[in-house]
Amino acid sequence: MKKICVLGVTGSIGQQTVDVVKHHCDEFEIVAMSAGKNIDLLEKIMTVIHAKHICVQTQEDQEYLQRKYKDIHFYWGQEGLIQIATLQQVDIVLNAIVGFAGLMPTMKAIQAHKDIALANKETLVVAGHLIIPLVKEYGVKLLPVDSEHSAIFQCLNGEYHGEIHKIILTASGGSFRQKSRQELEHVTVEDALKHPNWSMGAKITIDSATLFNKGLEVMEARWLFDVHYDDIEVLIHPESIIHSMVEYEDTAVIAQLGTPDMRLPIQYALTYPHRFPLLGGKRLSLSDIGTLHFEKPDFHRFHALALAYEAGRKGGSMPCVLNGANEQANALFLAKKISFLDIEKYVEEAMRAHHWIDHPSLAQLIEIDQWARNFVLERVGEI
Ligand SMILES: NC(=O)C1=CN([C@@H]2O[C@H](COP(=O)(O)OP(=O)(O)OC[C@H]3O[C@@H](n4cnc5c(N)ncnc54)[C@H](OP(=O)(O)O)[C@@H]3O)[C@@H](O)[C@H]2O)C=CC1
Ligand SMILES: CC(=O)[C@@H](O)[C@H](O)COP(=O)(O)O
Ligand SMILES: [Mn+2]
Helix, strand or coil: CEEEEEECCCCHHHHHHHHHHHHCCCCEEEEEEECCCCHHHHHHHHCCCCCCEEEECCHHHHHHHHHHCCCCEEEEHHHHHHHHHCCCCCCEEEECCCCHHHHHHHHHHHHCCCEEEECCCHHHHHHHHHHHHHHHHHCCCEEECCHHHHHHHHHCCCCCCCCEEEEEEEECCCCCCCCCHHHHCCCCHHHHCCCCCCCCCHHHHHHHHHCHHHHHHHHHHHHHHCCCHHHEEEEECCCCCEEEEEEECCCCEEEEECCCCCHHHHHHHHHCCCCCCCCCCCCCCHHHHCCCCCECCCCCCCHHHHHHHHHHHHCCCHHHHHHHHHHHHHHHHHCCCCCHHHHHHHHHHHHHHCCCCCCCCHHHHHHHHHHHHHHHHHHHCCC
16 A cells, blocks of 8 residues: 655646545555645545545644644644654655645655656656655655656656657647747636646646747756756647657657546556556547647747746856746736736846856745745836
């Protein structure tokens, strides 16, 4: 029985993880889990998942729940996340928290010798230079949950022999794939939240529309598979059927395909190297689909992708600035305080204003992340 700690159980990935675990309750048990502020949903999940260790975001919610459920141990805040992720009985931490908040629990879990199933791509974007050496030092597994990276991991069959010519990351193009730069000036939050193929949390859905999601994924791939940015190509593939590909030195291209369903990469990260049935999973019928489409990304129209390659190539503290500024600008767009194109504008301004440092420590990353958020808030007149 594999004992799992699910961070972000109330989110899109978190709930799909619950679904996977429910269908394989002989194999997996969720012994610890965290929510942010959605306590109603957490209490619903608690009726099917009987974890004894639960973390929430605020002390107030922790105290409320502790009074109500005496036989469960409740924790709160960042410290609480670290406590549940490092519990002795936990074998693997599935990190499905959104954003920078996922970084610290990932690091501490690795240092407590836990395997990591990583959906929280921001962890690697901002701190790949710290995380990858830690993974090696502590001899733990780092298993990708992000669909493209799971696809690459499956193509590589869990092994890497340095024979990769390039990685081809597919991108749906998001909600506005066919819109001109001029049309993008006036798009709404409601339209941006309509992803063509995936039902996901709000932050990543907006990131998908700006293409910052793909930019973050380029950086995630650089760290997970130890490839140079010149060897990572983004390919627009509107159907999201090919989840990504690996081209080898001998010109062979290996792809992983399937109907878009995040439960597969979640489950594979938990069952690797084995494959279990995916209950309710829709089988792919290429004859029904008929045609798949591909196009090159337009780096001018989707400037975010160009910014992400630039930040990744610069390395050091720059990805942290891009990520922090993007998280803040994304939230301001969702709150209808800035326009869609303002997101990439403020991220670029933060990158230009930043005093770059090489190899930032965790403490420096925390400072830089806060600086980038404040930079955007100041530009918008929010502080
Ligand atoms: N959704 C998807 O299909 C995919 C997601 N990912 C990645 O997975 C991660 C999660 O995405 P997704 O599930 O869509 O996001 P959601 O917004 O749906 O869920 C986020 C989860 O994190 C919790 N949370 C948010 N902020 C904090 C915080 N400061 N401290 C503690 N917990 C917090 C939320 O709690 P609450 O809601 O209770 O406040 C919720 O449980 C992201 O990094 C995303 O990029 C990657 C590939 C696909
Ligand atoms: C499901 C998943 O992994 C998301 O990251 C998804 O890839 C978003 O789609 P696009 O960013 O390609 O639109
Ligand atoms: Mn993805």
